[in-house]
Amino acid sequence: MRAENGFLGGLLRFAALIFAAAILAAGPAAAQADDSQIELSEKRGKFTFSGWDGPEITVWTYVPEGIDRTAAPIVMVMHGVNRDGWRYRDEWIDNAKQGGFIVVAPEFSNGNFPRAAGYNLGAMFDEETGAPRPEALWSYSAIEPIFDEIVARLGGSQTHYTLYGHSAGSQFVHRFLFMKPETRARRYIAANAGWYTFADPAIAFPFGLGGTAATEEGLRLALAKDVLVLLGDQDTDPNHRSLNRSEGAMQQGPHRFARGVAFYEAARAYAAQRGWEFGWQIRRVPGVAHSNSGMAAGAVALIE
Template sequence: MTGIGVTKRLDRSALWAVLLAVASAPAISLGAEGGAVVVRPFETGPIGGYDTKTPAGVPLRVEYCVPADSTPDSPILIVIPGARRNTAEYRDEWIDLAVANGFVVVTPGATHEHFPTEYDYNAGGVVDATGRLRPQHEWLFSAIEPLFDGFRLRFGLRSRSYSIYGHSAGGGFVHRFLLKVPNARVDRAVAANPAFCTYPVPDNAYPFGVGGAAVSDGDLRAWFSRPLVVLLGDRDTGPRKHPLSNGPEALEQGPNVFARGLGFFRSALVESDRLGAPFAWRLEVVNGVGHSNTHMASHAVRHLFPE
């Protein structure tokens, strides 16, 4: 693996060269009904699922793994699936890593029935297919924080923050989520092999740029300060199959996922320089890996849970 880390304290010349070259207490919560206090004891349950709803009342499936040796203080990882929305499969691919590293996995299941397009899913529902900005409570992005709180309450977990990982469409979701939900309680984030990216430029309309998405320079500064790792497989060079992921705007970003991810990170560097903004993102290139969540997850875990 080739690892590249950049902060404002470091000389970036080496990075530019590479980019160019590779083109057990209970949990207590106030309930919704009459302010009653709801107390749930901690429990493990190691694999399962349940149904919930988004703030807009849209059905959302949740799949989870709470390893048997978990404690109330075990860290939580939210895993965002790719375009197939194969939620249980994504959860299952993280089970061995969760058991070995002592964390809990929760995976939102946004089905094609209720979130049919890439605008609804990859792009978080911020805009519709016409580019109209949608009310925030309708965004899929707006379901993540309530899902986290509901999951903690259900299992008696005490974590006050979480890590988040996504692959392919999920990788696109993760980096956009950090932009549009700046107060999300995220400790660490990994966007792996995003099918297409949101470049921090106003000339391109969201979700390919930030145009029309009500993004200010202050929002960009906050985005660049978030703990994001862009994780790319250097063999992720095949075409994508979905309208936005392989449409003209995506192809302008590059002929494949690897090229688009490199361009995205380069664009973020340029814009952070323009703004004089602190830059906390990292780029990691995984050699010999293509568009594979299984292989990317095994590399992502060391960024998400370095301890």
């Protein structure tokens, strides 16, 4: 009996060594690929995303019961300045049930993506030196790989997504559009941004595209995209506690609603001057001020 136990124990140890060697030979990329196949939880869920060159990102999800998860529309929801992806996910749940779509809310923590420079301004420049950072480390560069992992976890066939953002998330969305014009985002919904990067290379970043990697061809593509500038018609408080009152922002208008209209009109004029296609729309959500839940209710019919 002892000999038999010794033989079995040795066999098990040998098998464990072979398995460990296979894992080491496959390397970290294989481990990441295996992890990405973990099925996305039905209803509320979350996972840690590390499948890109930047820091880890917590991704909050919601998959409504009873939908075809392999084909349902996907909306990527970008949170505001409080970096509360879980709350943004939760405020979209009733809309997801109503619309039959999947909610994905990446959370760009202050620790890994500090201040506006690290999140809604894209982490494109070193804060101390002002030098350009590698594109692979921009916060904008996480979105497409997150989409790939979501589809893998769903076992899905989705080929595109809607990108929605509110407040600082809206800033993320419209700058992502300019800096990453060739992505699988089919529709961009920019809701109630506090201030904007205008579609104009003659204006220095962050109030325009001057000094960035944006190209004329990229700008032409961005202006032709399906973009909805979504504005709460009551988001008109010129003294809101988080409103940017810098000189550059104040030149865009006294409050968020006015700045959104100015942003849209400037983009339309820029496209018209060059004879380019212009695919943007502006929509007002009646009775809503600076509220993600209010804007989400106004956006539910716009998810594709």
